Amino acid sequence: MVQTNQSLKLDAVVVGAGFSGLYMLYRLREAGFSTRVFEAATDVGGVWYANRYPGAKCDSESIIYNYTFSNELLQEWTWTSRFPEQAEILNYLNFVTDRLDLRRDIQFNTRISAAHYDEENKNWKIEADDGTAYIAKYFITGVGCLSASNIPNFKGLTSFKGEAYHTGHWPHEKVDFSGKRVGLIGTGSSGIQAIPVIAEEAGHLTVFQRTPAYSTPARNYRYDPEFIRQTKANYEEIRQQIRWSKMGYLHKVINNRSALEDTPEERQQEYEKVWEKGGLGFSQTYNDLLVNGESNETASEFIRSKIDEIIKDSNIAKKLKPSYYYSAKRPVLDTNYYETFNRNNVTLVDVKAAPIVEITPKGLKTSEAEHELDVIVFATGYDAMTGPLFKIDIRGKEGVSLKDKWADGTQTRTYLGIANAGFPNMFMITGPESPSVLSNVPVSIEQHVEWIGDCIEYLRNNEIETIEANLDAEEAWSKHCRELAESTLLTKVDSWYTGANIKDKPRGFLIYVGGVGQYRKICDDVAAKGYEGFSLIFTNKKITTA
Ligand code: NAP
Numbered sequence: 001m002v003q004t005n006q007s008l009k010l011d012a013v014v015v016g017a018g019f020s021g022l023y024m025l026y027r028l029r030e031a032g033f034s035t036r037v038f039e040a041a042t043d044v045g046g047v048w049y050a051n052r053y054p055g056a057k058c059d060s061e062s063i064i065y066n067y068t069f070s071n072e073l074l075q076e077w078t079w080t081s082r083f084p085e086q087a088e089i090l091n092y093l094n095f096v097t098d099r100l101d102l103r104r105d106i107q108f109n110t111r112i113s114a115a116h117y118d119e120e121n122k123n124w125k126i127e128a129d130d131g132t133a134y135i136a137k138y139f140i141t142g143v144g145c146l147s148a149s150n151i152p153n154f155k156g157l158t159s160f161k162g163e164a165y166h167t168g169h170w171p172h173e174k175v176d177f178s179g180k181r182v183g184l185i186g187t188g189s190s191g192i193q194a195i196p197v198i199a200e201e202a203g204h205l206t207v208f209q210r211t212p213a214y215s216t217p218a219r220n221y222r223y224d225p226e227f228i229r230q231t232k233a234n235y236e237e238i239r240q241q242i243r244w245s246k247m248g249y250l251h252k253v254i255n256n257r258s259a260l261e262d263t264p265e266e267r268q269q270e271y272e273k274v275w276e277k278g279g280l281g282f283s284q285t286y287n288d289l290l291v292n293g294e295s296n297e298t299a300s301e302f303i304r305s306k307i308d309e310i311i312k313d314s315n316i317a318k319k320l321k322p323s324y325y326y327s328a329k330r331p332v333l334d335t336n337y338y339e340t341f342n343r344n345n346v347t348l349v350d351v352k353a354a355p356i357v358e359i360t361p362k363g364l365k366t367s368e369a370e371h372e373l374d375v376i377v378f379a380t381g382y383d384a385m386t387g388p389l390f391k392i393d394i395r396g397k398e399g400v401s402l403k404d405k406w407a408d409g410t411q412t413r414t415y416l417g418i419a420n421a422g423f424p425n426m427f428m429i430t431g432p433e434s435p436s437v438l439s440n441v442p443v444s445i446e447q448h449v450e451w452i453g454d455c456i457e458y459l460r461n462n463e464i465e466t467i468e469a470n471l472d473a474e475e476a477w478s479k480h481c482r483e484l485a486e487s488t489l490l491t492k493v494d495s496w497y498t499g500a501n502i503k504d505k506p507r508g509f510l511i512y513v514g515g516v517g518q519y520r521k522i523c524d525d526v527a528a529k530g531y532e533g534f535s536l537i538f539t540n541k542k543i544t545t546a
Pocket of ligand 1: 057058059060146152167185186187188189190191193208209210211330333351356379380381382437496501
């Protein structure tokens with residue numbers, strides 16, 4: 001670690017200027033803490049700054065994909081359509097940044113490379129990749145769950161002579177596909193959004209699919225001004241609803257019964273209705289789709305039957321039909337995804353049957369054929385949850401790194417997904433074992449930021465120097481998270497949820513599935529009991545809470 005400039009001593013350092021970092025900065029600054037946000041990119045936005053690929057939009061409905069802490073912000077911003085496109089979300093985050101005058105405390109073009117806890121001085125030494133260093137009492141990560149992109153280590157990866165892009169790091173200038181031979185690898189949310197848009201422009205698009213996805217229609221539309229007026233008038237009610245909901249959305253389980261209680265005809269009708277409505281509600285058609293394999297199969301089979309209906313060539317339809325539990329991988333929303341495979345300029349290649357063996361100067365080779373390409377799009381996803389944190393060399397007490405702590409055994413362990421034993425005064429926004437990606441993420445971010453802000457104020461008001469999660473509390477929380485996850489189908493399928501998409505990553509389900517309302521209650525109780533499960537150290541006296 002380089003020499004620290006003592007003049008750069010801050011109360012808090014926050015990493016990342018996306019939804020998390022922006023609100024954390026505001027919350028702490030309002031409470032009088034000197035705070036600086038460090039951001040590797042040239043501007044605000046986090047994943048919405050980086051994910052500029054064609055078709056990029058969000059699956060959460062616009063009116064709840066925003067902060068709710070300020071009525072002024074809610075009243076002054078107007079969303080245009082049901083699902084917000086990347087550019088509109090980025091505009092929104094710029095609007096918030098300017099409206100709250102946040103930019104003056106954000107240092108762009110600065111990647112934080114290390115954060116080491118100094119036990120003697122009870123503060124964090126934080127180093128940027130330009131060699132500058134800072135001291136802060138609190139170290140807070142707002143690095144997102146899906147920001148460490150994954151490009152599989154294909155043989156010959158760098159030999160390709162054409163253009164290559166990852167969806168998560170898309171250029172700012174428009175990529176011209178016109179007349180070109182484009183290959184796209186990956187059929188998760190990113191690939192499924194990009195494929196129909198690229199197909200419209202490309203000379204030919206070849207989609208390399210390893211695992212087919214279950215995708216249901218988004219059915220986006222422009223908002224009616226009257227709907228916006230009513231929404232703005234009712235925002236307080238909406239806010240309470242999403243904060244105490246299961247997943248941070250307005251939609252709830254549509255039929256509060258098992259799928260197996262309905263006859264096949266009744267089920268067909270219910271699934272048809274929800275399919276027509278569009279949006280993420282499909283997984284909520286019945287209350288047991290994520291816990292009962294037999295019920296799940298009814299929804300899975302309905303989507304497979306839709307694929308058969310839409311796709312003209314039965315061989316292509318067969319390749320597009322998934323066989324695992326619907327929604328155990330992140331469910332996908334699309335606009336004309338399956339329809340795109342009826343186009344003459346689109347080819348589907350099954351790379352489970354014939355895996356990609358090499359990227360070549362001219363294109364891509366599978367075990368069966370070579371495909372000549374002008375452009376390769378990697379829609380190959382992310383090293384989720386832990387990946388973004390591991391990009392920083394985070395070391396707690398006795399120099400133990402977070403990476404080593406979490407590599408020990410097969411499971412990452414945290415307390416509430418916010419804190420780690422051995423890492424005093426460090427907080428993670430939407431960290432592993434919090435509801436994070438199983439929720440409408442801004443709702444989870446607001447809850448974490450407010451909890452962390454309140455906690456830091458409590459420490460100041462009570463002259464507490466450090467707060468640190470207790471090992472036993474951490475162990476109990478992780479066990480609780482694992483047990484909840486095991487009671488669902490989510491752990492029964494290989495996905496980025498389980499870490500299975502990253503070679504050699506320990507398998508583990510790092511998301512709290514109990515719901516955002518329940519989670520909020522647990523976090524509030526912990527705080528109300530004087531930060532139960534944490535050790536608090538006053539200047540000369542140690543108190544361990546019960
Ligand atoms: P993803 O869901 O992990 O999909 C990656 C795709 O790449 C999968 O189809 C995967 O196949 C394939 N792949 C990976 N390695 C491969 C290899 N070596 N050979 C062939 N194929 C390979 O990633 P994503 O689509 O970027 O989405 C990640 C998450 O970001 C989403 O689930 C969502 O939470 C979020 N996101 C949301 C939105 C939205 O709100 N609409 C949009 C984009 C992203 P396998 O399935 O076989 O591994």
